Amino acid sequence: MIDTAELQHILVAVDGPLLWVTINRPEVRNALHPPSHRELHRIFDAYAADRSLRVAILTGAGDRAFCAGSDIKVRAETNADDYPPTGYAGLTARFDLDKPVIAAVNGFALGGGAEIVLACDMAYAVDHAQFGFPEPRVGLAALGGGGLPRLARSLPTKFAMDLALTGRRVSAAEAKALGLINDHVPAAELHRKVREMAMIIVANAPLAVEASKAVIRECQTSPDLADAMARSYPAAVRMLESQDAIEGQKAFVERREPNWRAE
Incomplete structure (x- = not known):
């Protein structure tokens, strides 16, 4: 800091x-x-x-x-x-x-x-x-x-x-x-x-929050909706490949609070 x-x-x-x-x-x-x-x-x-x-x-x-x-x-x-x-x-x-x-x-x-x-x-x-x-x-x-x-x-x-x-x-x-x-x-x-x-x-997963902001920002440069939906977003890929994506779904099934690690 x-x-x-x-x-x-x-x-x-x-x-x-x-x-x-x-x-x-x-x-x-x-x-x-x-x-x-x-x-x-x-x-x-x-x-x-x-x-x-x-x-x-x-x-x-x-x-x-x-x-x-x-x-x-x-x-x-x-x-x-x-x-x-x-x-x-x-x-x-x-x-x-x-x-x-x-x-x-x-x-x-x-x-x-x-x-x-x-x-x-x-x-x-x-x-x-x-x-x-x-x-x-x-x-x-x-x-x-x-x-x-x-x-x-x-x-x-x-x-x-x-x-x-x-x-x-x-x-x-x-x-x-x-x-x-x-x-x-x-x-x-x-x-x-x-x-x-x-x-x-x-309270939400850090990588999911970051991916959501990144996708909203980056898709604004797309010429149309089809292009925006077809694009690959690095932050979204990172989110989907993260342990937090697994942990979030597991915590939901087990009815407990997730333990986010931003990885």
């Missing part, structure tokens, strides 16, 4: 098989700048490599903002983005991470913050959360963190165009209706709800 003494802008906490990652820049509404991007890059590298960690949960400090996007004052100095190779927040271009990442959206998620939400596998928000892509209002577009490509793949075209062209904010309720998040809850319930969902994932 990463040495927490090296972290200045991000907090991490290990909760059994869960890794809680908190953007800790509340003074700028948890906006990200180059040092915080690089800290997140190192944290998610460590998460990917640690087999004892099953689910990562990303949130923001305080109760106002999940992430307000890029720190525009810093970005304006160079008029250029400065991300690690894994993309915005060390996450948006991380296409080989098969372990789940859940967004716990504790406040508004704007610009890059909304792009992070799109890059996560699941997302839960507080009732007062707001989402939006306001980049056109400062002469930019939601490209740095893959916002527009992900919007095009996640939402019907007219809804994607609405968010991308107007730059308007949407409520947590509308975000759920659009499919941007899984659900929204009162603020006091967010931690419990996200942890509950994460532990449901943890």
Whole structure:
């Protein structure tokens, strides 16, 4: 695991098989700048490599903002983005991470913050959360963190165009209706709800969870359903050949809890 003494802008906490990652820049509404991007890059590298960690949960400090996007004052100095190779927040271009990442959206998620939400596998928000892509209002577009490509793949075209062209904010309720998040809850319930969902994932076989995420991600590049079903997925092959595949079925027949070994 990463040495927490090296972290200045991000907090991490290990909760059994869960890794809680908190953007800790509340003074700028948890906006990200180059040092915080690089800290997140190192944290998610460590998460990917640690087999004892099953689910990562990303949130923001305080109760106002999940992430307000890029720190525009810093970005304006160079008029250029400065991300690690894994993309915005060390996450948006991380296409080989098969372990789940859940967004716990504790406040508004704007610009890059909304792009992070799109890059996560699941997302839960507080009732007062707001989402939006306001980049056109400062002469930019939601490209740095893959916002527009992900919007095009996640939402019907007219809804994607609405968010991308107007730059308007949407409520947590509308975000759920659009499919941007899984659900929204009162603020006091967010931690419990996200942890509950994460532990449901943890109860499943690690290789099965990883294979499921990998297949969903990889089949999105298939031209049609027939091609997606005919393809071979390395993570799925690994799952099917694992001892856990045998153990899971054996435990079911014997009416006991399985002993997952991720092998």
